[in-house]
Amino acid sequence: MDKRQFLKGSAALAAMTAVRGGLAQSGSGGPRENWAGTFHYSTDNVLQPASVADVQKAITSVDSVRALGTRHSFNGIADSKVAQISTLGLHDFKLDAAAKTVTVGAGIKYGDLAVQLDKAGFALANMASLPHISVGGSIATGTHGSGLRNGGLATSVSGLEIVAADGTVHTLTRAKDGDAFHGAVVSMGSLGVVTHVTLDVEPSYEMTQIVYQALDFHELEHNFEAIMNTGYSLSLFTNWQHHKAWEVWIKRRVDQGGGAAPPEMFYGATLAKEKLHPVVGQGPEKTTDQLNSVGKWYERLPHFKMEFTPSTGREIQTEYFVPFEHAYEAVLAVESLRDQITPHLFVTELRSIAADDLWMSMAYKRRSLAIHFTWKPEWDAVMKVIPQVEAKLKPFTPRPHWGKVNTLAAPQVRAAYPRADDFTQLLKSYDPKGKFVNEYMRHELLG
Numbered sequence: 001m002d003k004r005q006f007l008k009g010s011a012a013l014a015a016m017t018a019v020r021g022g023l024a025q026s027g028s029g030g031p032r033e034n035w036a037g038t039f040h041y042s043t044d045n046v047l048q049p050a051s052v053a054d055v056q057k058a059i060t061s062v063d064s065v066r067a068l069g070t071r072h073s074f075n076g077i078a079d080s081k082v083a084q085i086s087t088l089g090l091h092d093f094k095l096d097a098a099a100k101t102v103t104v105g106a107g108i109k110y111g112d113l114a115v116q117l118d119k120a121g122f123a124l125a126n127m128a129s130l131p132h133i134s135v136g137g138s139i140a141t142g143t144h145g146s147g148l149r150n151g152g153l154a155t156s157v158s159g160l161e162i163v164a165a166d167g168t169v170h171t172l173t174r175a176k177d178g179d180a181f182h183g184a185v186v187s188m189g190s191l192g193v194v195t196h197v198t199l200d201v202e203p204s205y206e207m208t209q210i211v212y213q214a215l216d217f218h219e220l221e222h223n224f225e226a227i228m229n230t231g232y233s234l235s236l237f238t239n240w241q242h243h244k245a246w247e248v249w250i251k252r253r254v255d256q257g258g259g260a261a262p263p264e265m266f267y268g269a270t271l272a273k274e275k276l277h278p279v280v281g282q283g284p285e286k287t288t289d290q291l292n293s294v295g296k297w298y299e300r301l302p303h304f305k306m307e308f309t310p311s312t313g314r315e316i317q318t319e320y321f322v323p324f325e326h327a328y329e330a331v332l333a334v335e336s337l338r339d340q341i342t343p344h345l346f347v348t349e350l351r352s353i354a355a356d357d358l359w360m361s362m363a364y365k366r367r368s369l370a371i372h373f374t375w376k377p378e379w380d381a382v383m384k385v386i387p388q389v390e391a392k393l394k395p396f397t398p399r400p401h402w403g404k405v406n407t408l409a410a411p412q413v414r415a416a417y418p419r420a421d422d423f424t425q426l427l428k429s430y431d432p433k434g435k436f437v438n439e440y441m442r443h444e445l446l447g
């Protein structure tokens with residue numbers, strides 16, 4: 001994100017009240033801010049296709065364009081000076097029960113997909129902290145949940161339909177296209193507009209969720225891997241003070257013993273007896289059920305319920321992936337900045353992600369710890385802290401989340417991705433004239 005984008009972000013924050021009052025609706029395209037109101041898009045021209053043929057027409061009608069999903073990214077990744085193509089009209093659903101796959105329109109939200117899938121007796125392997133995000137936008141940015149044995153959401157993708165810059169439709173599958181497929185899934189929206197995504201599914205399962213309070217960071221020094229491997233998915237929440245995670249959220253599958261009564265203590269942390277929100281002081285009504293009650297997979301994997309605003313609403317997010325073998329050192333490095341971080345922070349979440357083969361995934365060939373920050377909407381102060389966090393994490397070759405705010409520039413980001421040059425070549429083969437290249441891509445990756 002460059003200085004101009006920071007300034008746009010500040011202006012958007014100042015205008016937030018007006019935006020939430022609905023004054024920022026454009027004539028044809030819906031809100032002109034990202035979900036958090038922290039980034040103002042540069043165009044009012046939002047094309048709204050309802051079919052693949054419409055997408056082809058939309059792409060060939062303009063010289064420069066970006067796809068737009070549910071607007072949950074925090075930076076300029078979806079921005080365009082000329083036009084955006086909203087994918088929200090693409091939300092069809094076709095299950096192949098025999099092949100254990102589902103093919104969906106890329107604009108479908110995970111929450112809507114999950115309900116249809118579960119009714120048919122199937123489930124996804126993982127979800128992010130919220131169900132409100134589109135499938136196409138999530139896989140484009142490497143969006144993830146938690147679990148050292150679980151890959152990010154893009155690892156469930158087994159097929160893609162992409163409309164490229166010249167309007168041609170390309171179908172890629174994991175089975176047929178091998179390495180090129182691995183290059184195309186986490187694309188930052190730069191190969192074209194993904195119109196359909198095929199996802200692996202499995203039989204539906206039930207889960208429970210339990211929360212422990214006050215886990216001392218000393219426990220991480222020797223037990224980090226065992227802790228992160230507990231249950232099916234685990235998140236640690238902290239504000240970096242007192243050398244502690246204030247909450248540990250553990251999501252357990254009933255078919256893996258997750259219905260059993262949980263122990264009272266977990267590495268010195270105490271089992272919570274009431275429902276909690278990850279941000280201290282926020283009410284638990286928005287969060288998925290806890291206290292070991294059994295529910296469907298999609299009612300436990302995300303932290304937040306579909307029918308409520310997730311997280312805090314007015315916020316800035318940043319996140320860095322570091323190799324899991326350096327997880328504890330990286331936590332100590334960030335913790336050394338606690339007095340600069342805490343005043344501007346709602347919460348930090350620590351999650352683990354399995355290594356994968358997707359060239360531009362933040363977990364490419366690296367089992368990872370993801371260190372996430374939900375910042376208060378204090379733009380200027382937060383922008384002073386982020387470079388300090390990045391300097392502390394530099395020895396660990398951090399990979400910033402593609403959809404969140406960071407101040408790293410292309411050379412440092414590229415250096416963290418062994419297949420960055422191959423990805424640039426792939427991008428040029430789909431988009432030789434740079435129709436999908438925007439300011440974010442130039443700053444963040446292409447240089």
Ligand SMILES: Cc1cc2nc3c(=O)[nH]c(=O)nc-3n(C[C@H](O)[C@H](O)[C@H](O)COP(=O)(O)OP(=O)(O)OC[C@H]3O[C@@H](n4cnc5c(N)ncnc54)[C@H](O)[C@@H]3O)c2cc1C
Pocket residue numbers: 035036066067068069070071072073074077078087106107128129130133134135136137138140141142143144145188189190192193194195310311312401403404
């Ligand atoms: C409250 C909150 C909680 C979050 N929690 C998590 C979390 O748990 N884990 C995590 O990893 N991230 C998380 N995020 C980040 C979020 O998952 C990503 O920003 C994701 O990209 C959002 O999807 P979207 O549809 O809103 O994408 P958008 O912001 O609309 O677009 C993101 C990028 O995807 C591209 N894109 C969108 N659709 C398509 C398409 N069909 N074809 C091609 N390109 C496309 C756009 O061009 C753009 O480059 C969270 C964000 C918020 C606001």
